[in-house]
Amino acid sequence: xxxxxxxxxxxxxVKNTQQITxxxxxxxxxxxxxxxxRVIAARPYANLMREMLVxxxxxxxxxxxxxxxxxxxxREPKNIDLIFITSDKGLAGAFNSNLIKASQRFFGEHQxxxxxxxxxxxxxxxxxxxxxxxxxxxxxxxxNRPSYDDxxxxxxxxxxxxxxxxxxAVYLLNNEFKSVMMQKLSVMxxxxxxxxxxxxxxxxxxxxxxxYEQSPIEMLNLLMPRYVEVxxxxxxxxxxxxEHAARMTAMDKASTNAREVIDTLTRxxxxxxxxxxxxxxxxxxxxxxxAEE
Numbered sequence: 625x626x627x628x629x630x631x632x633x634x635x636x637x638v639k640n641t642q643q644i645t646x647x648x649x650x651x652x653x654x655x656x657x658x659x660x661x662r663v664i665a666a667r668p669y670a671n672l673m674r675e676m677l678v679x680x681x682x683x684x685x686x687x688x689x690x691x692x693x694x695x696x697x698x699r700e701p702k703n704i705d706l707i708f709i710t711s712d713k714g715l716a717g718a719f720n721s722n723l724i725k726a727s728q729r730f731f732g733e734h735q736x737x738x739x740x741x742x743x744x745x746x747x748x749x750x751x752x753x754x755x756x757x758x759x760x761x762x763x764x765x766x767x768n769r770p771s772y773d774d775x776x777x778x779x780x781x782x783x784x785x786x787x788x789x790x791x792x793a794v795y796l797l798n799n800e801f802k803s804v805m806m807q808k809l810s811v812m813x814x815x816x817x818x819x820x821x822x823x824x825x826x827x828x829x830x831x832x833x834x835x836y837e838q839s840p841i842e843m844l845n846l847l848m849p850r851y852v853e854v855x856x857x858x859x860x861x862x863x864x865x866x867e868h869a870a871r872m873t874a875m876d877k878a879s880t881n882a883r884e885v886i887d888t889l890t891r892x893x894x895x896x897x898x899x900x901x902x903x904x905x906x907x908x909x910x911x912x913x914x915a916e917e
């Protein structure tokens with residue numbers, strides 16, 4: 625059995641760890657509120673923009689120059705770009721491991737095709753660096769305060785490759801924020817824009833009848849790059865909010881576990897101390913009895 629000094633040292637160590645986990649939970653809770661507000665503000669614009677562009681793609685199909693537009697061309701997806709978003713830090717439970725497993729499933733579902741990665745976040749970057757994945761671009765330390773300029777920079781290379789025909793399809797993999805207790809893995813096809821791209825739950829069989837002042841092709845050329853930028857920016861905001869929620873939950877569980885460990889160690893320490901006191905009393909009584917004889 626450990627000595628009294630060892631038990632006290634372990635209790636002190638666990639208490640120090642518990643203070644850290646409690647502080648991390650409070651920090652994540654404060655950051656989560658701000659991140660959640662940004663996500664809620666970004667969702668309506670991103671969803672409506674995607675719905676509008678689906679209708680615009682349908683309208684552009686009848687244009688005489690439709691075959692020349694890269695946004696309307698459907699190629700066999702031999703070359704695929706995957707935008708993969710993880711966090712820069714750990715201590716968030718299974719947040720990053722679930723994302724990495726989802727990316728591996730994506731690779732398994734697209735075997736035989738040329739996949740390249742645009743990675744946002746240190747955890748995903750480190751994982752695929754060790755496995756020599758084909759990384760076209762990597763962005764770390766931008767999720768602390770994600771900005772639209774960051775999303776525009778990331779989207780530029782992806783849009784240029786798709787326009788040039790170097791990429792046949794673009795997918796986006798990230799975690800969506802649902803609640804403090806739940807995050808949802810999301811794999812979305814950005815390009816080419818699928819006809820089922822309207823927000824789930826809406827009537828997909830009845831496209832809106834827009835009146836276009838410009839030709840649909842010209843509008844696609846203007847709006848599709850913006851659509852990719854907005855989708856990446858929203859995914860970054862979703863990931864940040866989901867990360868803080870996951871870390872908040874993980875640190876709360878860690879604090880609870882630390883309290884249980886402290887209680888167990890305290891009981892063991894009391895037993896050891898009681899045993900030592902009992903032993904001393906027995907020795908004193910035995911010595912006194914021997915002296916009387």
